[in-house]
Amino acid sequence: MQGNRRGIWKLILLYLSLGMVSLIILYPILLMLRISLISPEEFFRPDKALLIGPGWTLEHWKGVFGSGLLWPALYKSLYIATVTTVMAVLLAAPAAYVISRTGRRWKYILIMSLFISRMFPEVGIALPVSVRFLSWNLVDTYLGIVLAHLIKVLPYVAWILVGTFEAIPRSLEEASFVDGAGKLATLRRIVFPVSMPGIAVAAMLVWLESWNEFTYALYLTVSENTLPLQTYYYLNRGGIFNSAAYATIITVPVIVMTFILQRHLKAGMLAGGVK
Amino acid sequence: MARVLLQKIRKKYTNGFEAVHGIDLEVADGEFMVLVGPSGCAKSTTLRMVAGLEDISSGDLLIGERRVNDLSPSDRNIAMVFQDYALYPHMSVYENMAYGLRIRKYKREEIDRRVKKAAGILGLEEQLERKPKALSGGQRQRVAVGRAIVREPDVFLFDEPLSNLDAKLRVHMRAEIIRIQKALGTTMIYVTHDQVEAMTMGDRICVLNSGRIMQVAAPLELYDFPANRFVATFIGSPAMNIIRGQLKKDGNNLAFMNQTMKLTVPPGKSGFLESYNGKEIDLGLRPEHISIDMSGKAAADVVTGEVGIIELMGNEKIIHAVAGDTIICRTDPHCRAEKGRPAGMVFNMDKAHFFDPESGMNLTLG
Ligand SMILES: Nc1ncnc2c1ncn2[C@@H]1O[C@H](COP(=O)(O)OP(=O)(O)O)[C@@H](O)[C@H]1O
Ligand SMILES: [Mg+2]
Numbered sequence: 115m116q117g118n119r120r121g122i123w124k125l126i127l128l129y130l131s132l133g134m135v136s137l138i139i140l141y142p143i144l145l146m147l148r149i150s151l152i153s154p155e156e157f158f159r160p161d162k163a164l165l166i167g168p169g170w171t172l173e174h175w176k177g178v179f180g181s182g183l184l185w186p187a188l189y190k191s192l193y194i195a196t197v198t199t200v201m202a203v204l205l206a207a208p209a210a211y212v213i214s215r216t217g218r219r220w221k222y223i224l225i226m227s228l229f230i231s232r233m234f235p236e237v238g239i240a241l242p243v244s245v246r247f248l249s250w251n252l253v254d255t256y257l258g259i260v261l262a263h264l265i266k267v268l269p270y271v272a273w274i275l276v277g278t279f280e281a282i283p284r285s286l287e288e289a290s291f292v293d294g295a296g297k298l299a300t301l302r303r304i305v306f307p308v309s310m311p312g313i314a315v316a317a318m319l320v321w322l323e324s325w326n327e328f329t330y331a332l333y334l335t336v337s338e339n340t341l342p343l344q345t346y347y348y349l350n351r352g353g354i355f356n357s358a359a360y361a362t363i364i365t366v367p368v369i370v371m372t373f374i375l376q377r378h379l380k381a382g383m384l385a386g387g388v389k
Numbered sequence: 390m391a392r393v394l395l396q397k398i399r400k401k402y403t404n405g406f407e408a409v410h411g412i413d414l415e416v417a418d419g420e421f422m423v424l425v426g427p428s429g430c431a432k433s434t435t436l437r438m439v440a441g442l443e444d445i446s447s448g449d450l451l452i453g454e455r456r457v458n459d460l461s462p463s464d465r466n467i468a469m470v471f472q473d474y475a476l477y478p479h480m481s482v483y484e485n486m487a488y489g490l491r492i493r494k495y496k497r498e499e500i501d502r503r504v505k506k507a508a509g510i511l512g513l514e515e516q517l518e519r520k521p522k523a524l525s526g527g528q529r530q531r532v533a534v535g536r537a538i539v540r541e542p543d544v545f546l547f548d549e550p551l552s553n554l555d556a557k558l559r560v561h562m563r564a565e566i567i568r569i570q571k572a573l574g575t576t577m578i579y580v581t582h583d584q585v586e587a588m589t590m591g592d593r594i595c596v597l598n599s600g601r602i603m604q605v606a607a608p609l610e611l612y613d614f615p616a617n618r619f620v621a622t623f624i625g626s627p628a629m630n631i632i633r634g635q636l637k638k639d640g641n642n643l644a645f646m647n648q649t650m651k652l653t654v655p656p657g658k659s660g661f662l663e664s665y666n667g668k669e670i671d672l673g674l675r676p677e678h679i680s681i682d683m684s685g686k687a688a689a690d691v692v693t694g695e696v697g698i699i700e701l702m703g704n705e706k707i708i709h710a711v712a713g714d715t716i717i718c719r720t721d722p723h724c725r726a727e728k729g730r731p732a733g734m735v736f737n738m739d740k741a742h743f744f745d746p747e748s749g750m751n752l753t754l755g
Contacts, residue, residue, distance in 0.1 A: 285472075285475035288440075288462070288469075289475040290477075291441075292463070292467065292489075293488050293540070294463040294492040294493050295463065296461075296463065308478060308479055
């Protein structure tokens with residue numbers, strides 16, 4: 115009996131603290147949603163009750179969907195995030211594999227050198243990058259932003275993938291060699307499939323990073339905005355409500371991805387293979 | 390099926406460490422050869438050189454009549470079982486076993502036939518669709534063995550395949566591996582650090598120490614006629630007693646003596662030992678060749694010691710007695726020696742070995 119009651123209290127405490135944490139995390143998101151749905155009169159009323167109050171409207175959302183600015187921005191953001199992800203994984207995977215199979219000292223040096231480009235603040239490095247890109251006619255192109263995003267994400271992807279590949283025991287590859295497979299076949303049929311969870315995690319992180327990215331996009335864009343730029347564009351003109359609607363649109367895939375991510379993160383990819 | 394021949398095989402790792410110092414070994418076609426030795430003695434290195442997973446620094450490696458030094462593992466037609474099993478975690482048991490055959494482009498029916506047959510031999514029919522993570526340790530071990538046998542290779546290479554299993558399963562798998570190897574008649578090189586495994590499994594045993602071969606012989610020969618002190622103490626449990634002393638002429642015979650004992654060297658052995666007269670020497674005698682005499686009636690070759698630890702094993706008693714060195718005797722379980730009391734130990738000197746204290750060579754082999 116005693117133990118049972120203690121258990122119940124523990125459970126109540128657990129849920130209470132979980133609830134508080136979720137509230138702290140959810141509050142800004144709910145607020146953002148609310149602002150995108152609030153009527154301007156209510157919003158500017160001095161004694162308004164922000165989260166739960168009267169004055170709901172779909173006007174801002176209608177405006178956002180009707181303006182003709184959403185779809186190009188959405189398309190551009192989706193396109194850039196996806197292409198960046200594919201390229202980042204394709205470029206980083208072979209490099210990361212090689213790094214993961216080199217000696218310990220070299221490995222450390224190589225990984226550190228990957229992060230050199232990340233040592234400078236983005237606002238600092240974005241200007242020289244865009245000047246360079248200007249002379250290569252890359253400003254205001256999709257390719258330009260993709261390349262800029264790659265500067266940003268490649269170190270992270272490579273780093274995650276080095277960790278992923280390192281976790282694969284040598285004996286797995288050796289078993290494949292002995293079974294008659296060459297190096298490439300072993301990569302394709304053993305190493306990459308077994309690393310899939312790690313690769314997926316890296317890919318999703320890249321996708322999110324590129325999807326959210328603001329600084330490079332700002333420097334390299336003249337005409338067609340990405341979603342974050344579009345959010346900022348409204349904010350800059352005092353369009354709080356439209357901005358909130360855009361912010362909500364940006365957030366949705368982030369939440370979905372994060373859910374998928376956390377499932378992948380806990381699944382043991384090597385379970386049962388060795389020992 | 391093929392014999393394996395190692396000629397002056399040497400391995401120097403890139404960090405300059407010489408792990409294998411030019412070993413010669415012939416494993417006959419169909420033979421079950423066990424490589425045994427303490428951890429770090431280069432058993433795995435040797436096996437991996439045969440597999441092609443490690444470069445051979447110098448020497449020749451022949452499988453069948455082919456020199457295979459420069460062939461990749463995939464071209465050597467060997468199959469290996471790894472200590473950690475190295476099952477492909479994303480493939481089912483069936484796919485794990487079929488992988489090597491698919492890579493080699495066998496026909497679907499042939500693959501199916503071989504996998505089913507191996508599964509039958511190993512009792513894995515029910516598990517074929519499962520992933521490795523859904524298997525017990527023993528079943529994973531079987532899959533690893535299955536993956537090797539479906540290939541029908543020239544040589545099996547097993548690297549401590551049983552070391553992750555519990556004791557009971559280990560004994561069972563030991564018997565099963567022997568049975569499979571005998572049934573298939575495939576040449577086997579089997580690595581273990583466990584001398585019991587070596588003794589029970591091998592047609593012949595190759596004892597390694599620090600990258601050198603200490604002796605290659607059949608189990609019983611290794612036990613009865615160890616070539617040197619290392620083999621003498623490594624094989625057998627409890628280990629052979631090694632006692633340092635001197636040889637002296639005693640009338641017509643040679644005698645082995647130190648502070649606590651004086652033992653007669655049997656005439657059959659003294660021939661080899663004449664030149665050690667007056668010199669230091671190591672006496673080696675297995676625990677079962679020392680009996681305990683409580684009556685005090687035994688006449689010759691008795692050493693009196695104080696009984697220390699007594700381990701009752703059920704079918705025998707292991708008695709540790711101190712007479713200068715600690716001497717271990719293996720006696721009948723009803724022996725009435727008591728801890729802390731003196732006991733007479735009768736040395737069966739006909740079974741004694743004498744080793745050169747420097748080189749460790751067994752001087753009494755002839
Ligand atoms: N890649 C390597 N580089 C340098 N030394 C190594 C390497 N692999 C193993 N060794 C050394 O070679 C010796 C033999 O190792 P190993 O063959 O694994 O021994 P065993 O299998 O008998 O336990 C050990 O001293 C080990 O430290
Ligand atoms: Mg080993």
